[in-house]
Amino acid sequence: MQLTSYTDYSLRALLYLGGHRDRLVTVTEISEHYGVSRNHMVKVIHNLGANGYVQTVRGKSGGVRLAKEPQDIKISDVVLLTEPHMEIQECFSREKNTCPLIDDCNLMGVFYKARQGFMSVLDAYTLADMLKPKPDNKTNPIPS
Amino acid sequence: MQLTSYTDYSLRALLYLGGHRDRLVTVTEISEHYGVSRNHMVKVIHNLGANGYVQTVRGKSGGVRLAKEPQDIKISDVVLLTEPHMEIQECFSREKNTCPLIDDCNLMGVFYKARQGFMSVLDAYTLADMLKPKPDNKTNPIPS
Numbered sequence: 001m002q003l004t005s006y007t008d009y010s011l012r013a014l015l016y017l018g019g020h021r022d023r024l025v026t027v028t029e030i031s032e033h034y035g036v037s038r039n040h041m042v043k044v045i046h047n048l049g050a051n052g053y054v055q056t057v058r059g060k061s062g063g064v065r066l067a068k069e070p071q072d073i074k075i076s077d078v079v080l081l082t083e084p085h086m087e088i089q090e091c092f093s094r095e096k097n098t099c100p101l102i103d104d105c106n107l108m109g110v111f112y113k114a115r116q117g118f119m120s121v122l123d124a125y126t127l128a129d130m131l132k133p134k135p136d137n138k139t140n141p142i143p144s
Numbered sequence: 145m146q147l148t149s150y151t152d153y154s155l156r157a158l159l160y161l162g163g164h165r166d167r168l169v170t171v172t173e174i175s176e177h178y179g180v181s182r183n184h185m186v187k188v189i190h191n192l193g194a195n196g197y198v199q200t201v202r203g204k205s206g207g208v209r210l211a212k213e214p215q216d217i218k219i220s221d222v223v224l225l226t227e228p229h230m231e232i233q234e235c236f237s238r239e240k241n242t243c244p245l246i247d248d249c250n251l252m253g254v255f256y257k258a259r260q261g262f263m264s265v266l267d268a269y270t271l272a273d274m275l276k277p278k279p280d281n282k283t284n285p286i287p288s
Contacts, residue, residue: 002229003255011251035242075254085146098179106274107155110219110266111147117261122254130250 007082009036009044011130014078017054018070018131024063044082051081070131076122151226153180153188155274158217161198161210162275168207188226195225214275220266 016030031041045064048054055067066073160174175185189208192198199211210217 015251075251106276107159107219110269110274114262114265117265118258121258121261125254130254132250 003079003083005036005040006044006084007079009034009040010048010078010082011075012036013041013044013048014053014066014073014127015130017064017066018127021066024057024061024065026063030064047082053078070128071126073127074123075125075127075130076119079119079122147223147227149180149184150188150228151223153178153184154192154222154226155219156180157185157188157192158197158210158222158271159274161208162214162271165210168201168205168209170207174208191226197222214272215270217271218267219269219271219274220263223263223266 012034013030016033017025027041027045028038030045031038034041045054045056049056049064049067052067053073054064056062056064156178157174160177161169171185171189172182174189175182178185189198189200193200193208193211196211197217198208200206200208
C-alpha cells in the first residue's frame with residue numbers, strides 16, 4: 001500500500017513552490033532540487049496547473065507559482081487528484097471486480113472504513129501545515 | 145493506493161477456508177472458486193501456512209484448513225503479513241529515500257498518522273466478522 005511517485009512528486013512540487021512564494025520557479029529548478037526526471041515534473045506541473053493549484057507564466061523569465069494560498073490546499077484533495085487507484089481492493093470497482101463473494105463479503109465495507117480513516121487524517125491538513133517548521137526535527141515518527 | 149493481489153488473494157483464501165471449516169479444502173478448489181492462478185494461490189497458502197494461519201494435510205485426501213479460530217485472525221495482521229510496501233511514501237524508508245526535505249518536511253508525520261488511521265480500523269475486525277452474513281447485502285457502501 002503505497003502512493004505513486006506521481007502523487008509524491010506533486011506534493012513535493014507544491015512544497016517547493018510554497019517555500020519560494022517570493023518569485024517564479026522553473027520546472028527545471030524543482031526537478032533538479034529533488035533529483036527527479038524533468039519530464040516527469042513537467043507532467044506533474046501541467047496537471048497541477050490544469051486543476052488550479054499552480055499558475056504558469058510563459059516567456060524568458062517565466063516560471064511557475066502557487067495559484068492558491070497554502071492554507072487553501074488540502075493534502076487530501078491533492079492525493080485524490082493525483083492518485084490513480086483509490087480502490088483499496090479490486091471489489092471497490094464493480095467493473096473490475098472478479099471476486100464471486102462481492103455481494104456476501106464484509107471485507108469491502110471494512111476497507112472502505114479504513115480508507116475513510118486514512119483520508120480523514122489527511123483532510124485535517126493543508127500545505128500551510130506542511131510548510132511550518134518542525135518543532136524538533138529529531139522527533140521523526142519513523143525510527144531511522 | 146491499492147493493496148496487492150497477493151494480499152487480496154490471501155484474504156480470499158482465508159474467507160474460503162473460514163466458510164468451509166467442516167472439511168479439508170484443496171488449493172485447486174480455492175483457486176477455481178475465485179478464478180485465479182493456481183500457482184499464485186499455492187504461494188499464498190504456503191505463506192499463510194509458514195505463518196501459522198493454515199495447516200496443510202498431505203496425501204491423497206489431503207488439503208488445507210484454518211490453523212486458528214476465525215476470531216483469532218485479525219485482518220490488520222494479515223495485511224501487515226502480506227503487503228510488501230506499507231511505506232506510504234518513499235521517505236518512510238530512510239534507505240530508499242531520495243527527497244532532500246526529509247528532515248524538515250511534515251508530510252511524513254501526517255501520512256504516518258493517516259496509515260495509523262487506516263490500520264486502526266482494520267485492527268477492530270477479525271476473520272469471524274468477515275464471515276458473518278451481511279444484515280442487508282443491498283446496502284453496499286460503494287455505489288455500483
